Amino acid sequence: MDASELVTIMKQVAQRDRQAFATLYKSTAAKLYGVVLRILYRPDLSDEVLQDVYLKIWDKAADFDATKSSVITWMVTIARNRALDIKRRKQPQSVEDLPESVEIAAESDDPLQSRELREALQQVNLCMQGIEQPKRDMVLLAYLHGLSREQLAQKFNAPVATIKTWLHRSLAQLRLCLQSRAEGSA
Amino acid sequence: MSTPDRDDIGLLAGEYVLGTLDESEHNDLSVRRSHNAQLDQIITAWEQRFAPLALAIKPVEPPAEVFSGLLRRLDSHVRAGDNIVQLQRQVKRWRRVAVGVSALAASLLAYVGFQSLRPAQPDQLVAVLQQSDTSPAFLVSVDIKSRELTIRSVAAPAQQGKSYELWIVNDKLGAPRSLGVVDTQGATVRRALVTYDSTVVRDAVYAITLEPRGGSPTGHATGPILYTGKLLEMAQ
Numbered sequence: 158m159d160a161s162e163l164v165t166i167m168k169q170v171a172q173r174d175r176q177a178f179a180t181l182y183k184s185t186a187a188k189l190y191g192v193v194l195r196i197l198y199r200p201d202l203s204d205e206v207l208q209d210v211y212l213k214i215w216d217k218a219a220d221f222d223a224t225k226s227s228v229i230t231w232m233v234t235i236a237r238n239r240a241l242d243i244k245r246r247k248q249p250q251s252v253e254d255l256p257e258s259v260e261i262a263a264e265s266d267d268p269l270q271s272r273e274l275r276e277a278l279q280q281v282n283l284c285m286q287g288i289e290q291p292k293r294d295m296v297l298l299a300y301l302h303g304l305s306r307e308q309l310a311q312k313f314n315a316p317v318a319t320i321k322t323w324l325h326r327s328l329a330q331l332r333l334c335l336q337s338r339a340e341g342s343a
Numbered sequence: 344m345s346t347p348d349r350d351d352i353g354l355l356a357g358e359y360v361l362g363t364l365d366e367s368e369h370n371d372l373s374v375r376r377s378h379n380a381q382l383d384q385i386i387t388a389w390e391q392r393f394a395p396l397a398l399a400i401k402p403v404e405p406p407a408e409v410f411s412g413l414l415r416r417l418d419s420h421v422r423a424g425d426n427i428v429q430l431q432r433q434v435k436r437w438r439r440v441a442v443g444v445s446a447l448a449a450s451l452l453a454y455v456g457f458q459s460l461r462p463a464q465p466d467q468l469v470a471v472l473q474q475s476d477t478s479p480a481f482l483v484s485v486d487i488k489s490r491e492l493t494i495r496s497v498a499a500p501a502q503q504g505k506s507y508e509l510w511i512v513n514d515k516l517g518a519p520r521s522l523g524v525v526d527t528q529g530a531t532v533r534r535a536l537v538t539y540d541s542t543v544v545r546d547a548v549y550a551i552t553l554e555p556r557g558g559s560p561t562g563h564a565t566g567p568i569l570y571t572g573k574l575l576e577m578a579q
Contacts, residue, residue: 178417182410187402194403207405208413212420225387230394237397241362242567245369278395285396299361300393301400306363321358328357335392 158184160274163228171218182211185229189236196240196303206243210236227274244303284334292327295320353385360389370552370564374512374519377571378548468574470549471497480570481525483509483549490536490544496527499551499570508554510564511539513547524558525551548573 158166163184169177189210193203213235221231285293291313298304298312306324310317358364359372376383466488472481480499485492494509507527510519522535536544552559553566 173421175417179410179414182413186410187404188398188400190405190409191400191403192397195400200406204406204409204412207409208416211413212416215417215420226391229398230391233394233397234390237362244362245366246567274395274398277391278399281392281395296361297396299363300396303362306365309363321363324358324361324363325354328354328361331392332353332357 160227160229164223167218167221167228170215171221178211178215181214185232186211188229189232192233192236193240195301196237196244202243202247203240206239207236210239213239230274241303245305280335280338281331284331284338287334288327288330292323295323296327296331299324352382356382356385357389359386360393366567367561367563367565370566370568371518373568374510374548374550374564374571375514377550378512379514468545470572470574472549472551472570472572474570481507481509481551481572483572483574485536485544485574487541487544490534490539490541491532492522492535493530493532494525495530496525499527501527502553504556505553505566506556506558507551507569508558508564508566509535510550510552511536511544511547512550513543515540515543516547519550519564521559521562521564522549524554545574 158180163181166177166181166184170181186207190203190207193206193210194200197203197206210232214232217235221228226234285296288296295304295309295313298309304312306317306320309315309320309324313320315323355364355368355372359369364372372382372386376386466486468485468487470483470485471479472483473479479497481494481496483492483494496507499507507525509522509525511522512519516539523531523533525531549572550564550568551570552564552568554564555566559565
């Protein structure tokens with residue numbers, strides 16, 4: 158199912174079409190489950206969170222705005238936010254369980270991704286490569302694995318205030334890089 | 344305390360999306376986002392910047408029982424939701440035709456079993472605090488003249504060792520201000536809004552967070568935001 162078909166399905170879900178809701182789930186659940194599992198690590202929690210996410214999507218389908226976001230980006234944002242909410246409430250996992258460094262997939266052949274999204278991944282990859290280590294890993298561990306400032310401080314053996322400063326510098330650098338690349342290609 | 348400049352807000356919004364803000368900062372930003380379109384736009388921009396990374400994560404097929412469980416939950420979710428959707432439609436219809444205040448208030452309150460509110464007056468405003476369109480949790484009533492606020496749980500479950508705390512959120516106030524801890528049994532009545540301007544009270548977003556027992560120890564929201572809502576003018 159491609160991105161434009163998903164928009165049609167989402168409109169049907171907004172009309173309370175259960176068949177469309179089932180189709181949406183079948184087409185996107187593996188993607189969202191991957192995101193949630195990466196943050197929570199625990200399948201028992203992730204199963205329930207995935208259900209929470211789809212109930213929220215059911216409730217909010219009418220709010221989806223195709224001019225602001227793709228369907229899958231909107232859904233992934235809901236999934237990440239719910240997973241992070243639950244992670245904040247539960248006992249945090251040990252930083253020892255986390256990977257030493259984080260690789261970003263260079264590209265994805267997932268049909269849910271439009272050409273624009275694949276290009277956006279290339280852009281963000283290039284800009285992330287410009288952030289020096291270990292700051293790059295900090296940003297990725299936070300975004301992809303849901304690590305808090307405290308967990309990053311523990312993992313990288315640095316004060317929390319330093320982590321905050323590094324994150325802000327990395328974010329500023331990333332924003333600038335993405336903005337200048339967007340202006341360059343405009 | 345210095346006012347954060349635009350760039351600080353931009354980077355805080357980035358951390359909000361990363362998920363690295365501490366609970367208090369995160370909740371402050373969540374509440375402010377809900378009524379500040381510019382901040383919402385900044386946060387959305389960060390979500391868009393990072394989204395390709397999440398979309399590149401390898402898909403993992405969830406167990407089959409997750410879907411069957413979801414359908415079961417959807418059934419009860421829809422049943423619960425139908426009631427509040429109906430309630431909201433009633434409120435909108437009532438507002439449109441400008442029926443008498445007491446008829447509206449009586450129907451609304453009878454509908455949700457909120458009999459302890461005093462008879463409605465023209466200056467009485469009501470808000471339904473909810474997580475989504477289908478999950479009402481608290482009803483708030485404000486007498487704008489006396490600034491007296493009444494809040495009652497409709498469907499908020501008691502949380503062991505925790506307290507619900509009510510906040511008033513309005514850009515004119517800066518950070519969200521506490522209106523006190525709320526009981527899950529019966530109605531809580533207090534003159535908590537007496538120091539606030541009536542315009543601030545009318546335009547504010549009201550939010551419930553889950554805090555340690557007795558309320559936030561810091562004076563700022565520290566727990567997750569569970570429910571939000573705005574006051575409806577009952578007499579038009």
